Amino acid sequence: MREEKSFHMTADEFRRHGHAVIDWIADYHERIESYPVLSPVEPGEVRASLPAHPPSQAEPFSRILADIEKVVLPGTTHWQSPNFYAFFPCNASGPAILGDLLSSGLGVQGMLWATSPACTELETLVLDWLVEMLDLPEQFRSTQSGGGVIQDTASSAALCALLAARERATNFTSNRQGCDRKLVAYASSQAHSSIEKAVQIAGLGRDNLRLVEVDEKFAMRPAVLADQIESDRRAGRIPCFACATVGTTSSNAIDPVRRIGQICRERGLWLHVDAAMSGTAALCPEFRHMQDGLELADSYAFNPHKWMFTNFDCDCFWVADRATLIKTLSVLPEYLKNKATASGAVFDYRDWQIPLGRRFRSLKLWFVIRHYGIEGLQHHIRRHVELAQQFARWVSQDGRFELAAPVPLNLVCFRHRGGDQVNQALMDRLNRSGDLYLTHTRLQDQITLRFCVGQTHTEARHVRQAWQRIQEEAEALAGQGGERAG
Amino acid sequence: MREEKSFHMTADEFRRHGHAVIDWIADYHERIESYPVLSPVEPGEVRASLPAHPPSQAEPFSRILADIEKVVLPGTTHWQSPNFYAFFPCNASGPAILGDLLSSGLGVQGMLWATSPACTELETLVLDWLVEMLDLPEQFRSTQSGGGVIQDTASSAALCALLAARERATNFTSNRQGCDRKLVAYASSQAHSSIEKAVQIAGLGRDNLRLVEVDEKFAMRPAVLADQIESDRRAGRIPCFACATVGTTSSNAIDPVRRIGQICRERGLWLHVDAAMSGTAALCPEFRHMQDGLELADSYAFNPHKWMFTNFDCDCFWVADRATLIKTLSVLPEYLKNKATASGAVFDYRDWQIPLGRRFRSLKLWFVIRHYGIEGLQHHIRRHVELAQQFARWVSQDGRFELAAPVPLNLVCFRHRGGDQVNQALMDRLNRSGDLYLTHTRLQDQITLRFCVGQTHTEARHVRQAWQRIQEEAEALAGQGGERAG
Numbered sequence: 001m002r003e004e005k006s007f008h009m010t011a012d013e014f015r016r017h018g019h020a021v022i023d024w025i026a027d028y029h030e031r032i033e034s035y036p037v038l039s040p041v042e043p044g045e046v047r048a049s050l051p052a053h054p055p056s057q058a059e060p061f062s063r064i065l066a067d068i069e070k071v072v073l074p075g076t077t078h079w080q081s082p083n084f085y086a087f088f089p090c091n092a093s094g095p096a097i098l099g100d101l102l103s104s105g106l107g108v109q110g111m112l113w114a115t116s117p118a119c120t121e122l123e124t125l126v127l128d129w130l131v132e133m134l135d136l137p138e139q140f141r142s143t144q145s146g147g148g149v150i151q152d153t154a155s156s157a158a159l160c161a162l163l164a165a166r167e168r169a170t171n172f173t174s175n176r177q178g179c180d181r182k183l184v185a186y187a188s189s190q191a192h193s194s195i196e197k198a199v200q201i202a203g204l205g206r207d208n209l210r211l212v213e214v215d216e217k218f219a220m221r222p223a224v225l226a227d228q229i230e231s232d233r234r235a236g237r238i239p240c241f242a243c244a245t246v247g248t249t250s251s252n253a254i255d256p257v258r259r260i261g262q263i264c265r266e267r268g269l270w271l272h273v274d275a276a277m278s279g280t281a282a283l284c285p286e287f288r289h290m291q292d293g294l295e296l297a298d299s300y301a302f303n304p305h306k307w308m309f310t311n312f313d314c315d316c317f318w319v320a321d322r323a324t325l326i327k328t329l330s331v332l333p334e335y336l337k338n339k340a341t342a343s344g345a346v347f348d349y350r351d352w353q354i355p356l357g358r359r360f361r362s363l364k365l366w367f368v369i370r371h372y373g374i375e376g377l378q379h380h381i382r383r384h385v386e387l388a389q390q391f392a393r394w395v396s397q398d399g400r401f402e403l404a405a406p407v408p409l410n411l412v413c414f415r416h417r418g419g420d421q422v423n424q425a426l427m428d429r430l431n432r433s434g435d436l437y438l439t440h441t442r443l444q445d446q447i448t449l450r451f452c453v454g455q456t457h458t459e460a461r462h463v464r465q466a467w468q469r470i471q472e473e474a475e476a477l478a479g480q481g482g483e484r485a486g
Numbered sequence: 487m488r489e490e491k492s493f494h495m496t497a498d499e500f501r502r503h504g505h506a507v508i509d510w511i512a513d514y515h516e517r518i519e520s521y522p523v524l525s526p527v528e529p530g531e532v533r534a535s536l537p538a539h540p541p542s543q544a545e546p547f548s549r550i551l552a553d554i555e556k557v558v559l560p561g562t563t564h565w566q567s568p569n570f571y572a573f574f575p576c577n578a579s580g581p582a583i584l585g586d587l588l589s590s591g592l593g594v595q596g597m598l599w600a601t602s603p604a605c606t607e608l609e610t611l612v613l614d615w616l617v618e619m620l621d622l623p624e625q626f627r628s629t630q631s632g633g634g635v636i637q638d639t640a641s642s643a644a645l646c647a648l649l650a651a652r653e654r655a656t657n658f659t660s661n662r663q664g665c666d667r668k669l670v671a672y673a674s675s676q677a678h679s680s681i682e683k684a685v686q687i688a689g690l691g692r693d694n695l696r697l698v699e700v701d702e703k704f705a706m707r708p709a710v711l712a713d714q715i716e717s718d719r720r721a722g723r724i725p726c727f728a729c730a731t732v733g734t735t736s737s738n739a740i741d742p743v744r745r746i747g748q749i750c751r752e753r754g755l756w757l758h759v760d761a762a763m764s765g766t767a768a769l770c771p772e773f774r775h776m777q778d779g780l781e782l783a784d785s786y787a788f789n790p791h792k793w794m795f796t797n798f799d800c801d802c803f804w805v806a807d808r809a810t811l812i813k814t815l816s817v818l819p820e821y822l823k824n825k826a827t828a829s830g831a832v833f834d835y836r837d838w839q840i841p842l843g844r845r846f847r848s849l850k851l852w853f854v855i856r857h858y859g860i861e862g863l864q865h866h867i868r869r870h871v872e873l874a875q876q877f878a879r880w881v882s883q884d885g886r887f888e889l890a891a892p893v894p895l896n897l898v899c900f901r902h903r904g905g906d907q908v909n910q911a912l913m914d915r916l917n918r919s920g921d922l923y924l925t926h927t928r929l930q931d932q933i934t935l936r937f938c939v940g941q942t943h944t945e946a947r948h949v950r951q952a953w954q955r956i957q958e959e960a961e962a963l964a965g966q967g968g969e970r971a972g
Contacts, residue, residue, distance in 0.1 A: 021591075025588070043599065075604030077594060095550070101511070179667070201840065208664055373541050
């Protein structure tokens with residue numbers, strides 16, 4: 001039998017190059033603090049350093065890998081730096097990287113149970129484990145009426161929840177007949193932009209999204225929600241969906257889930273709880289009060305890819321009534337029919353999400369949970385919260401600064417008392433320095449700096465340094481007369 | 487400075503465990519033909535072999551890795567086996583696995599240009615390279631009015647295209663006001679189920695999706711499309727979107743893109759071309775005729791994660807007019823505002839997709855293109871097509887079998903002349919044997935076997951063996967009296 005000509009990487013080459021890549025990653029993480037956190041390149045700079053045309057002939061792997069160092073790193077904003085305090089984190093960790101590597105190596109596509117039973121069953125199991133780890137209500141377990149699934153992001157989870165709500169509220173006719181501008185959705189004015197995007201995508205229209213007023217802590221006012229629902233009802237509209245946020249992106253505000261849940265139950269609305277960032281804190285019993293009332297929710301999502309050391313993408317999404325979700329998202333063509341599906345004894349996760357295909361994403365999550373154990377995860381989450389609380393104390397003790405919002409967990413919203421221009425200049429100087437990276441929001445209509453302590457490797461020394469750098473730059477700005485600086 | 491207590495994997499541990507995982511993957515690929523392609527486990531079997539509760543304490547990595555062998559492999563359907571002929575392939579390759587590993591190691595989240603310029607610019611560049619490699623029309627280049635982006639799947643690409651079409655057809659009011667049941671979409675009766683799903687998600691309603699009749703080759707009849715559009719117009723509806731498929735999932739049928747494109751142009755419909763599987767063939771000039779007329783398309787998608795040796799997920803999606811796509815999908819909250827975005831000089835890919843966050847997925851694609859070179863990719867695609875054509879000849883020369891559809895590329899649809907029960911029994915016996923995995927569809931209302939030659943490592947000897955096994959099982963069935971078997 002003749003050997004066929006092949007351009008594939010041989011097993012031996014894969015071993016050799018694979019070890020080199022593993023070592024490169026280990027080295028990268030060891031020296032990561034030596035890079036400016038925020039990439040300093042200008043638009044177009046990365047592209048300009050690369051060939052305009054694709055290669056006709058194969059290139060040696062060593063040359064490809066060298067370009068990571070030469071071309072990619074200068075254009076990288078280092079999300080895995082312990083000096084990353086921007087947005088919310090997007091954490092990697094050793095076990096997650098290796099779990100994901102195995103997923104790539106196995107290369108299974110888990111759209112149906114039959115296309116890799118382990119891909120589906122491990123995911124279902126790990127999401128049941130998390131119900132226990134986070135003390136979520138029983139109805140979210142796959143062994144009850146519900147079940148969990150891994151989505152790419154909280155945006156997709158919210159969209160799936162909204163679609164199920166839309167179908168339920170229309171007696172399962174919206175998929176068939178289309179939307180008619182009568183359905184209304186609710187979230188606080190501080191809810192994530194993905195809710196607005198979901199309402200647009202799902203055909204409800206953002207004119208039919210009510211952004212409910214918040215209180216002085218930036219949490220939704222349930223009485224206003226109730227009034228708004230009544231007023232929409234009276235106008236002949238159909239309130240169908242509400243999103244409560246546990247830990248808003250802007251300021252980590254926590255909507256009162258129980259009260260919102262009661263309102264939704266009484267009025268037949270689907271309640272989705274978005275705890276994308278802060279849900280991880282529920283690993284620790286002392287933080288679980290923030291989502292009291294969760295048994296009133298129809299769906300819930302949090303992102304291990306933010307704070308739980310699990311590489312992007314990994315959003316965990318649970319529903320209390322999986323039948324409604326599946327009925328909403330299932331389309332079964334002949335070429336996907338198979339005996340296991342027909343038996344009804346299995347989950348086909350393609351019916352729980354927007355895309356058809358799916359990766360074996362539970363491996364990385366399983367690896368993280370087993371590598372750290374519940375104890376290890378709790379330790380690091382508690383430590384991040386402690387460090388953020390310490391930072392908040394420093395801010396509040398410095399007369400030049402003020403806290404702009406409560407600090408329930410690990411996000412500190414603060415500002416210099418000098419006004420918008422000073423805060424903008426302060427942020428720009430800090431970010432340009434490369435020593436740390438933080439971002440902003442607007443609260444009480446003022447530019448507010450966000451400092452989120454949640455990166456995998458952030459320790460006390462990094463937070464101390466960050467506070468020192470903030471003080472230094474504030475001083476430098478004061479020396480320059482503040483407003484003109486930056 | 488005290489060392490903080492830590493449960494994280496150290497750099498040295500990461501090197502050690504990482505090398506072990508790389509070696510495990512290399513071993514796995516070397517022995518992959520020794521496993522039954524389709525996992526033989528029963529529903530619940532994988533879960534039952536795992537602990538019901540999560541671990542409180544950390545576990546050693548070696549124990550976690552051992553479970554891949556012990557628990558995961560028996561429940562795995564081996565998509566990377568050269569004996570995998572089911573569905574369409576979902577290929578891995580050495581360079582793709584390692585590119586994706588680097589993506590995990592870097593751990594950047596590329597929602598905005600600023601959150602990692604290299605992540606955005608490399609993606610834009612590689613998608614421009616592909617325009618050249620596949621000879622796609624100029625309008626899809628980022629340097630012209632269009633541009634490309636990596637989506638997770640062709641389902642999401644189709645949804646994004648439909649949303650942009652919806653907005654364009656309503657003068658950009660559907661996002662704001664919601665859908666009103668007047669918009670109509672079109673695809674052939676053989677189009678992928680994701681089109682139906684997209685029409686449901688986007689609020690058009692599947693009553694407003696016209697599944698246009700196909701010809702004897704299972705390709706859309708353009709005259710019927712034109713009539714249907716006119717009839718919907720006359721009924722006061724608004725035709726807004728058509729999907730032409732280049733290589734349907736069921737039988738690899740090729741819709742006449744040019745004719746459909748002319749109809750869409752004349753009548754103002756958005757034309758999306760779904761070439762998820764077969765688009766890869768356009769790497770070879772001799773196959774490009776299948777998508778003649780593509781310059782009339784508003785958007786185009788194909789999946790390197792199917793046939794182009796790039797690990798899932800990787801769907802490449804281009805639009806001719808990026809402004810419309812961005813206007814459709816952009817929602818900009820304060821906390822994402824930044825100078826680069828405000829300058830208008832950069833792409834923020836969050837505005838090109840449903841989710842907000844995104845992985846550095848272009849790395850694996852870049853690695854594949856450079857590792858193989860255009861020449862290497864062409865070689866393997868041509869070889870797969872040759873092998874499929876050879877298989878089709880064997881089928882047509884065996885009196886017991888017949889071809890059920892034309893074989894333009896690498897999918898052979900065929901059946902035993904003995905009827906549905908024989909074909910079902912034949913497929914079940916083959917799949918149960920573990921020697922190969924193939925799936926079915928229905929054509930001319932008969933069960934039809936699909937044999938897709940496209941797995942990375944499939945060579946002549948595998949296809950020969952498969953045909954031999956098919957003949958053996960057909961003989962065994964005949965000996966048993968056909969219908970009663972299986």
